[in-house]
Amino acid sequence: MYHILLGTATIALFTGCNQDAQPKNEIQNTVGISSKNWGEWDGKSVFLYTLTNKNGVVVTISNYGGTITSWVVPDKNGKPGSIVLGFDSLTGYLEHPPYFGALVGRYGNRIANGKFKIGDSVYHLATNNGKNHLHGGLKGFDKVVWSASPTTDSVPMLVLNYTSKDGEEGYPGNLIVSVKYTLTNDNELSIEYNAVTDKTTPVNLTNHSYFNLSSDPERTVLDQTLWIDADNYTPVDSTLIPTGKIASVKGTPFDFTVPVKIGKGIDSVKGGYDHNFVLNRKDSSLQRVAQLTDSFSGRKLELFTTEPGLQFYTGNFLDGKFKTADGKSIGKHAALCLETQHFPDSPNEPDFPSTFLMPGKTYHTITKYRFSVLK
Ligand code: GLA
Numbered sequence: 001m002y003h004i005l006l007g008t009a010t011i012a013l014f015t016g017c018n019q020d021a022q023p024k025n026e027i028q029n030t031v032g033i034s035s036k037n038w039g040e041w042d043g044k045s046v047f048l049y050t051l052t053n054k055n056g057v058v059v060t061i062s063n064y065g066g067t068i069t070s071w072v073v074p075d076k077n078g079k080p081g082s083i084v085l086g087f088d089s090l091t092g093y094l095e096h097p098p099y100f101g102a103l104v105g106r107y108g109n110r111i112a113n114g115k116f117k118i119g120d121s122v123y124h125l126a127t128n129n130g131k132n133h134l135h136g137g138l139k140g141f142d143k144v145v146w147s148a149s150p151t152t153d154s155v156p157m158l159v160l161n162y163t164s165k166d167g168e169e170g171y172p173g174n175l176i177v178s179v180k181y182t183l184t185n186d187n188e189l190s191i192e193y194n195a196v197t198d199k200t201t202p203v204n205l206t207n208h209s210y211f212n213l214s215s216d217p218e219r220t221v222l223d224q225t226l227w228i229d230a231d232n233y234t235p236v237d238s239t240l241i242p243t244g245k246i247a248s249v250k251g252t253p254f255d256f257t258v259p260v261k262i263g264k265g266i267d268s269v270k271g272g273y274d275h276n277f278v279l280n281r282k283d284s285s286l287q288r289v290a291q292l293t294d295s296f297s298g299r300k301l302e303l304f305t306t307e308p309g310l311q312f313y314t315g316n317f318l319d320g321k322f323k324t325a326d327g328k329s330i331g332k333h334a335a336l337c338l339e340t341q342h343f344p345d346s347p348n349e350p351d352f353p354s355t356f357l358m359p360g361k362t363y364h365t366i367t368k369y370r371f372s373v374l375k
Contacts, residue, residue: 033156038062039090044145046090051156051183056080057371059183064093065142066103066160066179068209071189073371076298081215083299083371085335088325097322099208102142103179104135106164106171107355108206109276109311109344112241114170116347118200118356125170130239135208137169141177142208157182166199173199173359187371195363202347202355203363206307210315210335213294213301217324217334221314222263224336227291228256228310230277234343234352241345242352246278259291262314262336272316272333276309276343284308286366290338293374303338304368308353311339340367 031054038048046064058072058080069086085100087093093100107125114125114133126137135142146160157180164175180192193205212221233254234242249255253265254275266272279289289310290303303310313336320331346355357363 031156032152033150033158035150038064041090041094041145046145047148049148049150049158051158051181053155053183053185053187055185055187057183057187059181059189060086061158061181062090062093063146063148063160064090065101065144066146066162066207067093067142068101068181068207069093071209073187073299074373075215076373081297083211083213083215083301085210085212085217085322085324085330092322095322096143098317099135099142100322101207101209103146103160103205104208104339105141105177105203105205106136106169106175107133107202107204107347108135108208108339108341109204110134110239110241111202112239112345112348116202118172121172123170123172132239132241133170139169141205146179155182155184171201173197173201175201175203175357177205179205188368189371190366190368193363193365193367195357196359196361197357198359200356200358203357204342204346204355205363205365206311206339206341207367208337208339210337211292211301212335213292213299214297215299216328217330218328219296220263220331220333221336222266222333223261223296224292224294225259225261226256226312227259228277228312229280229287229289230310231257231280232278234276234278234309236275236344240274242276242343242349244349244351249277256290256312259293266314266333272314273336274311274313274316276311276341278343279305279308279310281308286368289340292336292338295374298374300372300374302370302372303340304366304370305340306365307340307342307367309341309343311337311341311344313337313339340365 038046070082111133114127125133146162149159178194292301342355343352346352
């Protein structure tokens with residue numbers, strides 16, 4: 001085990017809403033990044049990295065799938081709790097939970113019939129979601145061991161690298177991927193994605209964290225409040241493939257342009273939310289696109305991205321099969337995902353923003369999550 005230190009401190013977990021009071025919880029922690037051995041997979045060593053900032057926000061990330069396994073922040077009373085679903089051992093992840101916290105690629109979300117064309121060549125991808133390709137296929141980036149370089153400048157950073165071979169899961173081209181996680185002292189976790197290829201290939205990288213701001217999966221997310229800066233969304237067919245239309249959210253349960261409780265309209269959405277929102281934007285700069293709040297815990301999460309789309313998924317397929325370390329059941333709507341991305345099935349939809357990366361170009365996107373406590 002080793003530590004990259006930024007300083008050792010007794011950290012008073014910030015309370016935000018309760019500035020004058022004495023800190024209710026104090027934890028002895030190491031500001032910076034540390035690692036421990038977490039087992040082995042595919043003949044490679046798996047590690048768990050702990051990133052801690054000076055406010056006592058602690059994010060743990062494994063190089064297995066680049067997975068965020070926990071993200072501990074205080075609630076309105078200063079009590080720490082993880083706002084994401086995750087397991088405390090590698091074994092949990094080897095049982096294939098549905099992408100808990102994972103880095104998803106080479107193409108996050110669905111490609112219809114696992115098929116697309118570049119010029120005259122037709123490419124066939126692994127199909128792992130009925131007849132469709134989902135989240136990179138049978139062994140996507142969430143199921144591989146990434147090489148990891150923990151570093152620290154003034155804040156803890158973890159750089160993960162993975163080379164996806166030409167033909168892997170049916171994709172053309174060797175793709176060299178690098179993902180950088182940074183935890184700032186402003187309680188922001190940023191994820192920066194970079195990739196280059198030697199043949200034209202579709203790329204759509206995202207993180208699949210399941211959030212529940214109450215930190216209790218037995219309280220569903222239906223009482224939490226969401227704002228999404230999207231006047232439009234992409235309607236889907238029965239297999240969750242976009243029809244190609246861009247539809248207005250106005251007057252529909254997809255209208256989150258003002259903050260709305262997630263449970264308000266969910267019953268009129270067959271199966272629950274699992275849709276791509278077309279973010280309102282004029283350019284591809286880093287923009288604030290969504291906000292999730294929970295009045296019960298007082299926690300607030302803001303989302304910033306350079307991406308054009310956001311998949312809002314309400315954990316509709318969670319069915320209690322997986323349990324937390326303390327035995328709590330992870331059932332339907334126990335958590336939600338906000339996956340920043342290009343639109344699903346873009347390789348087959350010429351009118352959607354292109355996801356094709358060409359040799360000589362660099363894929364580069366940033367998504368940032370800012371945590372705070374409601375005042
Ligand atoms: C994504 C998809 C969902 C589901 C989950 C994983 O969010 O859009 O339909 O496949 O991943 O279960």
